[in-house]
Amino acid sequence: MRLGDLAAALDLPVASDPSVEVTGVTHQADWARPGDAFVAIRGARVDGHSFIGQAVERGAVAVLGEGLPEGIDCPVPYVVVPAARAALADAAAELAGHPSRGLQILGVTGTDGKTTTSCLARHLLREAGRSTGLLSTVGYELPDGVLRQPPTHFTTPEAPQVQQILAGEVAAGAETVVVEASSHALALDRVRAVDFDVAAWTNLTGEHLDFHGSMEGYFADKAKLVQRAPFAVLNADDPWTEQLLPMAASHTTYSAEGADADWRATDVVEGPDDLRFTLHSPEGSRTAVLPMIGRFNVANALAALAGVHALGVDVPTLVDGLATFGGVPGRMEMVEHGEGEPRVIVDFAHTAPSLEKALATVRVTTQGRLWVVLGSAGGPRDPSKRAPLGETATECADVVIFTEEDHRDTPLQAILDEMERGAREAGRDNFVSIGDRREAIEYAVSAAGPADTVLLAGKGPEETLERDTETIPWDEMSEARRALQVRREALAADPAGSP
Ligand SMILES: CC(=O)N[C@H]1[C@@H](OP(=O)(O)OP(=O)(O)OC[C@H]2O[C@@H](n3ccc(=O)[nH]c3=O)[C@H](O)[C@@H]2O)O[C@H](CO)[C@@H](O)[C@@H]1O[C@H](C)C(=O)N[C@@H](C)C(=O)N[C@H](CCC(=O)O)C(=O)O
Numbered sequence: 001m002r003l004g005d006l007a008a009a010l011d012l013p014v015a016s017d018p019s020v021e022v023t024g025v026t027h028q029a030d031w032a033r034p035g036d037a038f039v040a041i042r043g044a045r046v047d048g049h050s051f052i053g054q055a056v057e058r059g060a061v062a063v064l065g066e067g068l069p070e071g072i073d074c075p076v077p078y079v080v081v082p083a084a085r086a087a088l089a090d091a092a093a094e095l096a097g098h099p100s101r102g103l104q105i106l107g108v109t110g111t112d113g114k115t116t117t118s119c120l121a122r123h124l125l126r127e128a129g130r131s132t133g134l135l136s137t138v139g140y141e142l143p144d145g146v147l148r149q150p151p152t153h154f155t156t157p158e159a160p161q162v163q164q165i166l167a168g169e170v171a172a173g174a175e176t177v178v179v180e181a182s183s184h185a186l187a188l189d190r191v192r193a194v195d196f197d198v199a200a201w202t203n204l205t206g207e208h209l210d211f212h213g214s215m216e217g218y219f220a221d222k223a224k225l226v227q228r229a230p231f232a233v234l235n236a237d238d239p240w241t242e243q244l245l246p247m248a249a250s251h252t253t254y255s256a257e258g259a260d261a262d263w264r265a266t267d268v269v270e271g272p273d274d275l276r277f278t279l280h281s282p283e284g285s286r287t288a289v290l291p292m293i294g295r296f297n298v299a300n301a302l303a304a305l306a307g308v309h310a311l312g313v314d315v316p317t318l319v320d321g322l323a324t325f326g327g328v329p330g331r332m333e334m335v336e337h338g339e340g341e342p343r344v345i346v347d348f349a350h351t352a353p354s355l356e357k358a359l360a361t362v363r364v365t366t367q368g369r370l371w372v373v374l375g376s377a378g379g380p381r382d383p384s385k386r387a388p389l390g391e392t393a394t395e396c397a398d399v400v401i402f403t404e405e406d407h408r409d410t411p412l413q414a415i416l417d418e419m420e421r422g423a424r425e426a427g428r429d430n431f432v433s434i435g436d437r438r439e440a441i442e443y444a445v446s447a448a449g450p451a452d453t454v455l456l457a458g459k460g461p462e463e464t465l466e467r468d469t470e471t472i473p474w475d476e477m478s479e480a481r482r483a484l485q486v487r488r489e490a491l492a493a494d495p496a497g498s499p
């Protein structure tokens, strides 16, 4: 496409040479390919303008930015834009042919439950016979169901990748795509040029405040998804919904907690490996079974059901689809265990509110003691989460093991101290700190009794552990199986030493 045409489509002036042929767009200079326009973004850390030379050397034929800083040379046409990230998103959509316009798009946002809700919605759509894609933390899927990874591991990648993935969905014959939209993506305009048909909201609790500044700022960023879609699925149990209602063009509501809503779950029974409830919907009431544990998954299911219903799938088909869902790796995932062994569950809860819910729901089906192994991330991650995690863990579990969880360059002991402080200030002493995560898991699994449950929280499906400056391959499910094996061997060697 000619630079002049691209600028016209974005309603921008072109300073010089409108005839330059632009074939792609990027924000990252070292990813530039011949024919790309490079969008120079003034970021939180560096100014993208300082990488113009590198981008041009790699073949960039034009630069878009908010104004060329003095002293920086731009040997290719420079187009001044009012907002660089918005221009990146708009240009990416234009060059990709606006793929979202030919797709039904269900966007999912919220603090907790986005991935579960997205994966469930994708499953319900496929069970209803819709050719469906997915873009989520777990990766992206074309309608063939094969999970693929974008070049960078983001929940929602930058706009050029989002648009390329959506163009790939169109080419692969997708009718519908479920897009998990992180708050960073909404704040940084990564999904600005995506035409959402339905926005589903899970909940909002304190997270990423280091980036968003305040709860109000975090809410305002997340709310953009609701403002952008013609129809919203809102959680009547979430206190922020009251503020969302006037922002939604039209909406439906759901409640898993007995509030007045269009979609409701009552008579919830938490079984050892499934959830059963009566589903009340605009099409009447039916019994529903979801083969997952975790009471909060009832709310996630309602969000997915209402979102997919808004895309035209009827309730009987939805309820049938619910019963065949295979779960999401690393979220309330149960480790196979033998007779006389504790139940071990791997879960991704990494905020105090989600940990509280995870422990409360596991408690319901635990006969003996409840153990939790957890840490809190360091490096750029929000340090204010640590003490509340310590307090919540020691309040909701019987025995708590504090350990490492991606402490990066932050001294591990400083994080453990903060978590312990949260526990102590709440007057509790039911904890111990074991820095090495493998040892911590081994200790809990070995010491737990047959009627106990051990929740391994925080790492969920993550494939690496960031320890100091090292990145170590990690698989929490394998660690759990390993710990059960160590327990078996110890008991075989000393049957009298049973926990
Ligand atoms: C906090 C955050 O999201 N930051 C994003 C933001 O970074 P920034 O503003 O600091 O940008 P910067 O590093 O100053 O760079 C400025 C510009 O120069 C460019 N640059 C920079 C360096 C270079 O060598 N070459 C180059 O071209 C950059 O691409 C950028 O366009 O813009 C960059 C690209 O423009 C993103 O890569 C970066 O994501 C960082 C790496 C990140 O870790 N983001 C995470 C937190 C994130 O987005 N997470 C959410 C999920 C969170 C959750 O729910 O858990 C996600 O959707 O994955």
Ligand SMILES: Nc1ncnc2c1ncn2[C@@H]1O[C@H](COP(=O)(O)OP(=O)(O)OP(=O)(O)O)[C@@H](O)[C@H]1O
Binding pocket: 110, 111, 112, 113, 114, 115, 116, 117, 137, 155, 202, 203, 296, 297, 299, 300, 330, 331, 332, 347, 348, 349, 350, 353, 354, 355, 357, 358, 460
């Ligand atoms: N509706 C919910 N309310 C509270 N906690 C939840 C809810 N759904 C899931 N969780 C907890 O949050 C963890 C992460 O779930 P999930 O991956 O679906 O959320 P997410 O929003 O995608 O998280 P992230 O943004 O961190 O990737 C789960 O392992 C569970 O402990």
